Amino acid sequence: MSEKKFEPVIVGFFCNWCTSAAADLAGTSRLHYPPNIRPIRVMCSSTVDPVYMIRALQEGADATILGGCHPGDCHYITGNYKARRRIAIVKTVLRSLGFDEDRVLLEWISGSEGPKFARVMNEYTEYIRNKGPSDFKYLDSLGGEEIE
Amino acid sequence: MSENDMLKKFMKDAFEKGLIEAVMAPAATKDSYTYALITKKEDVDKLTPIAPVMQWNGADMLRRITRLKKSERKLLAILRPCESRTYKELVKFNQINPENIIVLSYDCPGTIHARTFKYEPTTAEELLGEIKKGGKSNKIREACKVCEYPTPIPNVGDIGLGLVNTDEPVFFALSEKGRKFLADMGIQEGTRDADAWVEEHRKRREEWYEKERIRGGRKGLEDFLSSCLNCHNCKNMCPICFCKECFFEDRTVFDYESSKFFNWADDKDGIRLPTDKALFHIGRLIHMGTSCIGCGLCQQACPMDIPLYRLFGIVGNELQKVFNYKPGVNDDIPPVMDFREDELHEFEGLFGGEE
Amino acid sequence: MGKVLIFGTSLASYRAAANFARAGHKVILLNRGEFLWHKFTQMQWQQPRDILNGYSKGILLTVANMTGNIEFYHNSRLISVEGGPGNFKVKFRHRPQSVNEFKCIGCDICHEKCDVKFIPMPLGPGMRMIKNAEECLDVCPVGAIQVPREEEIEVTVDAVILSPEYEPEEVDEKFGGGLKNVLSFRDFAWMFRGKGVDYRFLKTADGEYPRAIGFFTPAGFPGYLGSYEEQVIIFREALNMREIDPNLGIHIFLKEIRLYGHNQMVLYDKAIEKGIQVHLIDDIKVEQDGNGVKVNGIHLDIFTVMPGQKIPEDWNEIAKAAGIELENGFAKTRPFSLETMRDGVFAIGEFVKPVGSAQAIYHGTAIVPQAEKYLKPPEMPQMGEMNFIRDDFNPKVGAFICECATGNLNIDVDADFVIKKDFLCLHAEEIAREIKEKGINRVVFGACSPALRGAMLEMVANRAGIPSSYIELVQLREYASRVGADDRKANAMMNAAIAKARKNTYVDIPVESTKKGIVIIGGGLAALIAADYLVDKIPLVTIIAEEFDEPSNATGVKPNVLNMSEEELNEWYNSLKDRVLKRVKWIKASVEGIEGYIGNFKIKAGGEEIEAGVLIIATGGDIIEEGSHITSRLDGNTLHASLASIYAKRKGVEATYDLMKSYSLLDIDPPNAKKGEGKPIAYVKPREYNRRIAEFLGMRLDDEGFFFFAEEPREWVERAGIQFTLLEEAFGGVFIAGLAHRPMSIEEEVEEAGFAAQSATYLMRDIVTPAGKFVSVTNPRRCAGCGICVDACFSGARYIDEEDKIAKVRPALCYGCGACANVCPSGAAVIKAYDANGVFEMLKEVVK
Known part of the structure; x- marks a missing residue:
């Protein structure tokens, strides 16, 4: 493949009550961020099963973001605390196996933080772009660079 | 009198005194040892309370007995330390009802890989001989060599039996229930010094963490699992995997239309079949890694001799460190059932942990 | 169906409008600003960052859409209120917005x-505001642009509710207004x-990072009023600043501490613990000091002033137009009521007295039962039966693409049918026809946010027989x-x-039947008040109490009750008690056990078992009178000053105080007190009984034994945000009112009991799971x-x-x-x- 510049795909799971609203606001305000972000609306950050994030990485995403409400602001009172535990588990498993844990990101973005949403998306996309493609997507395949 | 004979006498006395109505302990089979449940004093002689092989996790057997309803009879269960920790962990997950159960655990000499045993039988006495001198047999399984808690610990189970560094076995209580039981049996509690012995295990464990860790991300994991049959036997033998039906065996999720296979093959420059092999192991780590007891049965169960305990034990240990949780050792709530408002900030925000 | 006119768009009136509409009455809402939000309650001015403002609006808009019972008029001015209850003729002038925000779909065509x-x-x-609206009328595809021509309108309504907002001020010169690096809190x-x-965004006027910052609110200084809300916001923001920079110098200047209820005192304690300096000051001197300022001798790089409440001058005109009297600048009301001295004209929110957001919501809810005596009987909208397609195995996906949403994007997707329209929201019938004709049973809309037309499109598909669980x-x-x-x-x-x-399956949305009765536990004053509101509306109201509390001397802060004599108080109380006990079922006993949950409680008491859908807990408390000190708190964090300050005022004693003295009194008339120590003049001892009830229900008590209930206003509205409209459901069918909750005046008890009662009436219907299609099930x-x-x-x-031995769900x-x-390892939940x-399936496609 002769791509000039690597363009990652980043799957975002965004809480309905905060980060999705922030994404809405970013849209209403026409704040551009890279098209690499693929948003999925979920009811709460705690809706997202860690297996979904792993699966996203395996299906070809170079990174995933989980966007939830700031601690103390969860609409289901404690969902974001549970989500943080799940993220801690996913990241630890990835790190322990020698994968890049930074490809899973947990961010707290409230509904009024449209500009923050755009900023985080920009910064993270750039970060992942510089890191290069994730090799997790080639797990159990014949592709990727390292396997002859 | 051998330790096994002594334990059998202990059971018979307990039967006679009416302290128990049933016993669950290993019994020999042609090539191995099984767990057996007996309800009569006469049947005690059919048991081998300390067996050289652990084919199943005893706590898993207790789960089967008490999952739906508490034990109907007063049951004495002879469990290895890892099994009694499993027992404690499964109580937290509502899988075992501890009522009416007395757990006796002992300084564990380790067990031999069940397949090795089949072809090169040995006896418990041989293994016990080593620990009486404060040593350890070389024949035992990898998980046993690096066992973190090879001795009974207080409040996990009820009665402990000390065998390390002593010619005369000593009983000691692990719980109030156990203390009362020993008093009713008329047995004096004793002590033995096992600290150095345990310390050696832990030192080996630390070295093992560093030496056997799976490194290198995708390549490391693929190579490690390269001979995996996807038989899920590791899950079947895992006592913590108590689910009735594993999520990763859900055909509605993991059966795909043919187009999906071809698309994958297109996108990933060829795929390995069957699919989702690594996902199964990673998924299992995510689901139950925080509660991995370290019995090592996954490794024993693997027909392809993949040293799976290196995967589950080492990653599980990392997970448990994050939550400062030791499964089956105390009454802490398992991490998956709990949360704190102020914790784990290193996992939040951009590029977590690096700042 | 009754009809009310609500003037002003404060938090209280937002809630009131939503509540009247839900109770089955028509509402005419006169907004004084250019758009909803333009003029808004203190929250908006004081903490513009707070998303809660958005939720309050969201709640109102959802109810407006759901019931169709609310009419909005923007840029309105009240001219006159004539006639009487049941037949008010209200004249007002209004100028429509240049863009009708209800119609606007945000397509942005007008921008060009x-x-x-x-x-x-x-x-x-x-x-959006359009200057040349006349020339632009044809530009808007949905006809949202209108000519903002002022007109006069007269309407006939049953009752009038006034809730004008106060306006924020610039920072006064004596607090450093005009100096460099002196900001209003809003700007900060x-x-x-x-x-x-x-920390990256914290900057002085020169773009420098500050080393020391200060916060100040003038509440208590001559001419400045204030509820607790300002201080809560200041303390929270100070703690935020501490979080982003542990080395920043942070100072708070206050005349006295004014926090509220349970647990807000925790903010003060936390501030002290985190090294934030709290200065209780009598005078303030702000002067230029280099690039920053010096406040009472302390150098600050940024000094932030929260304006506090000041009575707006236009309230006089409003009062004149509405024909009501003012008292100390606020609407004069009747004892323990939100009704002004004029029959059928009510005042709520900050028009009554300085209120925080929790009280504003109480007002906005308690107003409904109070005003309903003048209203015609409510009419509830009848929902038609819906017949939904159910076919999990033969998906036929129709992708409806809105070209307004796609802009220049070229959409080429793999659905059974792809239907493109210029504006989906303008073609509801066509969408329904396409669904029917093509036999579509899964609908995917490529459109805009659910907050705009997304939710409406879902309803369009619903009406065409597609269940929500088949819609994306x-x-x-x-x-x-x-x-x-x-x-x-x-x-x-x-x-x-x-x-x-394609993989979606049908979700049966469960409905649980509710026991149509309410049990009030305890004999606190709030129990009688709540029962009084409920007894004619609910088939079965039961009070379970050994006996009833006598009214306390903490009457309230409004002059009409503060100066009420003991005889008048007792007369009011006795008539209330007689009225209630004649009509409710009273079980003279204590509660022995409670089982169940919202909609289906079973209460054991006095040998009986009573079923109820909702519980109101009003166990009251014992009031202990001792010395002459206005004690802010005893051992815990519960504030007792709210009650003590009124005692001090009514007794007219020379009192002492520690942290607060005039809490919740109109500051125009604070009690006579100086700093000092002593035995409390009065405090509330919560009942031991609370512990038992808390145990039955698994609720929390604070250190002293008061129930936690909607502890902080923020958390409060936050909970409301959970489901936008279902404020009352956020409490699981258990409401706490009166002294069981915290020390409070009778005036506040009336408000809290009114909230509990009105919320309870909404719950007297069968409960559709609040989760909708997201309801949890177990395999x-x-x-x-x-x-x-x-x-x-x-x-x-x-x-x-x-x-x-398996997990089950209470829908x-x-x-x-x-x-x-998420947590279920076997995928059973x-x-x-x-x-x-x-x-x-989704993840496979989304990464393409």
């Missing part, structure tokens, strides 16, 4: 062709607006075309939704009964069935967050809308 001022806002299209909070509270919405506009997406992203999003739609074949999901559920909707309590499905099956 007209002179538009645009203010982006969360949860909606944002605000704005520094972080939308960007996140981060892709926000092509906000998530793609507006933010610089390419075709690849847009198509991946669409294809993902289509793939998921019994898989569930091992481990109970992880039970621990994960925040609302207690999951439990382990003792018989089957009335399930809010659909999905935490159970499922939120069908997010089951692995569909999500895996």
Whole structure:
């Protein structure tokens, strides 16, 4: 493949009550961020099963973001605390196996933080772009660079 | 009198005194040892309370007995330390009802890989001989060599039996229930010094963490699992995997239309079949890694001799460190059932942990 | 169906409008600003960053859409109120907005062709004002642009409710107004607006990072009033600043501490603990000091002033137009009532006295039963039967693409039918026809945010027989075309939704039947007040109490009750008690056990077992009178000053105080007290009985034994935000009122009991699970009964069935967050809308 510049795909799971609203606001305000972000609306950050994030990485995403409400602001009172535990588990498993844990990101973005949403998306996309493609997507395949 | 004979006498006395109505302990089979449940004093002689092989996790057997309803009879269960920790962990997950159960655990000499045993039988006495001198047999399984808690610990189970560094076995209580039981049996509690012995295990464990860790991300994991049959036997033998039906065996999720296979093959420059092999192991780590007891049965169960305990034990240990949780050792709530408002900030925000 | 006119758009009137509309009455809401939000209550001015403002608006808009009972008039001015209850003729002038925000779909076509001022806002299209509206009428595809010509209107209504907002002021010169680096709090909070509270954004006027900052609110200084709200916001912001920088010097200047209820004192303690310096000052001197200022001798790089409440001058005109009297600048009301001296004209919110947001919501709810005596009987909208298609196995996906949302994107997706329209929201009938003619049974909309037309499109599909669980919405506009997406992203999003739609299964949305009765536990004053509101509306109201409390001397802060004699008080109390006891069922006993949950409680008392849908707990408390000190608190964090200050005032003693003296008194007339120590003049001792009830219900008590209930206003409205409209459901069918909750005046008890009573009436209907299609279910074949999901559920909707040893769901309590499905290792707990099956399909497509 002769791509000039690597363009990652980043799957975002965004809480309905905060980060999705922030994404809405970013849209209403026409704040551009890279098209690499693929948003999925979920009811709460705690809706997202860690297996979904792993699966996203395996299906070809170079990174995933989980966007939830700031601690103390969860609409289901404690969902974001549970989500943080799940993220801690996913990241630890990835790190322990020698994968890049930074490809899973947990961010707290409230509904009024449209500009923050755009900023985080920009910064993270750039970060992942510089890191290069994730090799997790080639797990159990014949592709990727390292396997002859 | 051998330790096994002594334990059998202990059971018979307990039967006679009416302290128990049933016993669950290993019994020999042609090539191995099984767990057996007996309800009569006469049947005690059919048991081998300390067996050289652990084919199943005893706590898993207790789960089967008490999952739906508490034990109907007063049951004495002879469990290895890892099994009694499993027992404690499964109580937290509502899988075992501890009522009416007395757990006796002992300084564990380790067990031999069940397949090795089949072809090169040995006896418990041989293994016990080593620990009486404060040593350890070389024949035992990898998980046993690096066992973190090879001795009974207080409040996990009820009665402990000390065998390390002593010619005369000593009983000691692990719980109030156990203390009362020993008093009713008329047995004096004793002590033995096992600290150095345990310390050696832990030192080996630390070295093992560093030496056997799976490194290198995708390549490391693929190579490690390269001979995996996807038989899920590791899950079947895992006592913590108590689910009735594993999520990763859900055909509605993991059966795909043919187009999906071809698309994958297109996108990933060829795929390995069957699919989702690594996902199964990673998924299992995510689901139950925080509660991995370290019995090592996954490794024993693997027909392809993949040293799976290196995967589950080492990653599980990392997970448990994050939550400062030791499964089956105390009454802490398992991490998956709990949360704190102020914790784990290193996992939040951009590029977590690096700042 | 009654008809009320509400003037002003404060938090109280937002709630009132929503509540009247839900209770089945017509509402005419006169907004004084250019758009909803333009003039808003203190929250908006004081903490502009707070998303709660958006939720309050969201609640109102949802109810307006749901019931069709609310009419809005913007830029309104009240001219006159004539006639009487049941037949008020209200004249007002109003100028329509140049863009009708209800009609606006945010397509932005006008931006290119007209002179538009645009203010982006969360949860909606944002605000637009068009200068040349006359020339632009044809530009708007939905006809939202209108000529802003002022006109006079007369309406006939049954009751009039006044709730004008107070206006914020600039920072006064004596507090440093005009000096460099002296900011109003609003401007300070704005520094972080939308960007996140981060040290990178904290800057002085010169763009330097400050070393020391200060906060101040003038409440208590001559001419400045204040509720607790300002101080809560200041303390929170100070703690935020501490969080982002542990080395920053942070100072708070206050005349006295004014916090509220339970647990707000924790903010003060936490501030002290974190090294924030709290200065209680009598005078303030602000002077220029280099690039910053010196406040009472302390150098600060940024000094932030929260304006506090000051009575606006135009309240006089409003009072004149409405024909009511003012008293100390506020509306004069009758004892323990929100009704002014004029029959049928009510005042709520900050027009009555300085209120915080919790009280504003109490007012906005308690007003309904108070005004209803003048209203015609309510009419509830009848919902038609819906017949939904049910076919899990032969999906036929129709992708409806809105060209307004796609912009220049080229959408090419893999659905059974792809239907493109210029504006989907303008073609409801066509969508329904396409669905029927083509036999579509899965619908994917590529459109805009659910806060705009997304939710409406779902209803269009519902009406065409597609259940919500077969519908997916892709926000092509906000998530793609507006933010610089390419075709690849847009198509991946669409294809993902289509793939998921194919796998969607039918979700039966459960409805639990409710016991149509209310049990009031305890004999506190609030019990009688709540019963008085409820007894004619609810088939069965039961009070379970050994005896009833006598009224306390903490009457209230309004002059009419503060100066009320003991005889008048007793007369009021006795007539209330007689009136109630004649009509309710009174079980003279204590509660022996409570089982069940919202909609289905079983209460054992006095040898009887009573069933009820809702519980109101009003156990009251014992009032202990001792010395002459206005004690802010005893051992715990509960504030007692609220009660003590009124005692001090009524007794007219020379009192002492520690942290606060005039809490909740109109500051015009604070009690006579100086700093000092001593025995408390009065405090409330909560009943031991509380512990038992808390145990039955699994509720929390504070250190002293008061119930926690909506501890902080913020958390309060936050809970309301959970489901936008279902404020009352956020409490699980258990309401706490009066002294069981915290020390308070009778005036406040009336408000709290009114809130409990009105909220309870909404719950006297069968409960559709608040989770909707996201309701949690258990696959019994898989569930091992481990109970992880039970621990994960925040609302207690999951439990382990003792018989089957598997986890089960109480749908009335399930809010659909999905935490159970997330933690379940075997996939037995499922939120069908997010089951692995569909999500895996989706993930495959979304990464393309």
